[in-house]
Amino acid sequence: MSGRQSGRPTLEQVAARAGVGRGTVSRVINGSPRVSEQTRTAVARAVAELGYVPNQAARALAGSRTDAIALVIPEVEARLFAEPYFLDLIRGVSAELAEADKQLLLTLVRSEQERQRFEQYLAAQRVDGVLLASVHGDDPLPDRIRELGLPVVMNGRRSEAEPVPYVDSDNIGAGRAAVAHLVGRGRGRIATVTGPLDMYVARARLGGYRAGLAEAGLAPDEALVSTGDFTEEGGRRAMRLLLDRRPDLDAVFAASDVMAAGARSVLREAGRRVPEDVALVGVDDSPVARLMDPPLTSVRQPIEEMGRTMARMLIQEIHEIIAGPDEPRRHVLPTELVVRRSC
Amino acid sequence: MSGRQSGRPTLEQVAARAGVGRGTVSRVINGSPRVSEQTRTAVARAVAELGYVPNQAARALAGSRTDAIALVIPEVEARLFAEPYFLDLIRGVSAELAEADKQLLLTLVRSEQERQRFEQYLAAQRVDGVLLASVHGDDPLPDRIRELGLPVVMNGRRSEAEPVPYVDSDNIGAGRAAVAHLVGRGRGRIATVTGPLDMYVARARLGGYRAGLAEAGLAPDEALVSTGDFTEEGGRRAMRLLLDRRPDLDAVFAASDVMAAGARSVLREAGRRVPEDVALVGVDDSPVARLMDPPLTSVRQPIEEMGRTMARMLIQEIHEIIAGPDEPRRHVLPTELVVRRSC
DNA sequence: CAACGACGTGGGAGCGCTCCCATCCGGGGC
């Protein structure tokens, strides 16, 4: 407000003002315990008077840490997924990082070229760690980043046996809960619209669906399984196929709300009433679920909580770079069925 | 891949390998013209062989620029607005920044405390400029940032006479287009559900609504104007009020799709058919518009394009910090009516 | 009563880059 004269004040100037050495001010700023109470107070006053804020670039250069982490979102996915998904995730990550006083660098990767540029950024030591959202089964990026010696945490995993630390939601449980609910409503010919099967999340939900059938003593039937791609149009196509193959189906578990919306429109065109003729369950509990007619029963994932957990894990890892071959950390958060009128 | 021995290579090492001085390598890296073709090639080879990537912190410290910009989103708004709004905006900003080789620092501000912390970050010289999304009429932040000497560009404006550079969509045109369309369909008692009137965007859409009525030769009627808050519940409340006051209304222009959804549910409860009894138009052309029953006619804003424009303007400004009292830049992008079955 | 930790402190030595000045070289003008 007042003390500024030319540019921003430096450590040196604060030291001079407080009548101490540079090192001492640094210690105070960084909360070192080896400073007398008296000195600490004097320095704090000088800091306040000058409005001193440490220069981040200098810190990063001298201390080789940036207090920033990167969140990588593949652009393609950003379109497919229920839209608010990434916003919720960002919200969680951001909240946790704010508490830890770290910055969030957001990177939307939209092409192979941009992915390479991103690796350059990492090499430029701009961040202390990386958060990866929505990885495909064959994505090499997680491993590449680890080779660079940077901590990584992923949202979701690439396969059952994922070596890289991750946070996932209980997708198997999601499928089981949906099927169990449908069975409980007296449905016996339950179909499913899956996601693209090169994504573990899609396979897991399908696995949950099958497990649910098995638990209910229902026989699996491949004619009741149709592959979508997490888009509305994909859901529509898959639903048409299902009606062709098994016109007698009485329930559908769609692996996402968006696909459920697609399926719902096909059902309407085919003259099937929801839920009277066909019960419908989705996954995500996104806003569209609430707005559908009838409102869609859906399995909720704790997206924001996943974001928080990821950030926490990453910060944890950053602090442990010294530690040896850390056993990979995993977190699988529970999902929850939100019942509405569609079944 | 191979040349790495201990840590990442530095300028100095590249210089040694290429048999030139540090300054020359720096010139090559930064594309200075004062380097002979021969030298340039030699340096480029050394860079490639060593896999050299300039250290960002050192650059920032020595050159006092960070090649990063901050995008600030108030968390409260992130919930109110049609959800995909900010993702679209981020997408546009991100795309433009990637082209300019700049980093995006995303900041969700959820409290006064966090806002202050954010100002600290700015003072720490972490970014070259700031993008501000969704500002309220009395938000002092834009001015504060300018006081810090940082370029700013806002999304939307705080008032008609906004001194800070901004990118906005043609909200007045949006209101006019909606009303004109309704009039064209033979509606004469057109109501509106507005946003919170402390936001310019809400006032502008209301202004457009009034202009539209005037242009059609319809008399304004304050009983047909009801204030919402951009939430579904707010839309519901406002719609109930409207039905109370003017049961004979035959059309509603809601200033957002989300509020339109709220209004729609009230209309259904009141036994009014859409569009037969009451025609409905929203704003945003969000996914919910497409999924509503009937699908909602809505005014589309070019959100991603706004993001791109903002980023472009900011980069522009950053390059012109030398220039004098730059006349504030403004961009107002056109909106477009997307006709669906709700009217 | 000398020797010795422990604590608090000051400040040198970088971190890896950009900026800029000094230097070198060759060619053209007189």
Added chain:
DNA sequence: GCCCCGGATGGGAGCGCTCCCACGTCGTTG
């Protein structure tokens, strides 16, 4: 043949911080 000029180049001087070692100054201990 000498001088001058401009383009190409080398490298010193920081940028503002953290790290760490060295230096008092005490209160303890044998």
